[in-house]
Amino acid sequence: MHILHVVGARPNFMKAAPVMQALGKWSGCRQTLVHTGQHYDKNLSDVFFSQLSIPEPDVNLEVGSGSHAVQTAEVMKRFESVVLERKPDVVLVYGDVNSTVAAALVCSKLLISVAHVEAGLRSFDRTMPEEINRIVTDRLADILFTPSEDGDFNLKNEGVPAEKICRVGNVMIDSLIRLLPAARQYPANGLPERYALVTLHRPSNVDDSERLRNVLKSLLEVHEQLEVVFPVHPRTRQRIEQFGINIEKLHLLEPLPYIEFLSLQSRAAVVITDSGGIQEETTYLGIPCLTLRSNTERPVTVSMGTNVLIGQDLGLLNSELRRILEGKAKHGSIPELWDGHAGERIAQALHA
Secondary structure, X not given: OEEEEEEOOHHHHHHHHHHHHHHOOOOOOEEEEEEOOOOOOHHHOHHHHHHOOOOOOOEEOOOOOOOHHHHHHHHHHHHHHXXXXXXXXXXXXXXXXXXXXXXXXXXXXXXXXXXXXXXXXXXXXOOOHHHHHHHHHHHHOOEEEEOOHHHHHHHHHOOOOHHHEEEOXXXXXXXXXXXXXXXXXXXXXXXXXXXXXXXXXXXXXXXXXXXXXXXXXXXXXXXXXXXXXXXXXXXXXXXXXXXXXXXXXXXXXXXXXXXXXXXXXXXXXXXXXXXXXXXXXXXXXXXXXXXXXXXXXXXXXXXXXXXXXXXXXXXXXXXXXXXXXXXXXXXXXXXXXXXXXXXXXXXXXXXX
């Protein structure tokens, strides 16, 4: 069996690594790795291959940045010839980025089987480009690997036949569990003993100058109670400079490789984020997570985990932070099958 993996952005690498490692244990399984180049910053892309023990990509499409339409179209144009040349039996796509939906579209038209890892997640907010990617990819995929019960429920509600759905658990947690010991040994490098870790990159938070100013103002207020450590995403840094916002009081860092970021996350008193994957990681780690969004495609992190949705209510951010500092943080539990073996279950399903 020839399996082709498509990765393009930072979260994809953590999802693909355990699947590739599990499939590598099966004799007669040939794997091809295609990197679309959707993320091309060294710390957001290349270094992940070495840290996650993923082999160098067989193909790098080097699509770079662009609007959603341009980026999706470029992946489709460049990926089609790769698929025609390599002739895989199954193409695995991961998550909800533009590379994911582009590869699924190409394969569906070439009648090549598509398996979607992290299927069924829904925010029910179509203003999010990722939601469109999720919906379209799931409609096209032949095999839908879901991370949690809500994914199964959403797909069945959309009319997906039950035989296409396979709940395997969360592959990102596989990578977290494997690398957490190394992350915990990573030096603190002069960071404060107690801090809030911040990540911010969603267009809804960073592209509107007034919203971004208000969010950053709130972070400066947080900093008066608890030091803020902020690895700044390139998109966010560009907007901060464009809008002329001064946040020098915060502890600003460049984007970090996975192990270094996991080290920061595992030691944080609280994580303030708009990232989907970090909501999952903090739930597993048992660390309070305040999400600067009104909705989430990972509701299990709210219903079972440590996640609290803040939305546009920055007053709620301050009140929830006070609760955490007073030792009244929300406690959660780890969802079923978030156990470090999701990649193995995917490999077993593909070989069934």
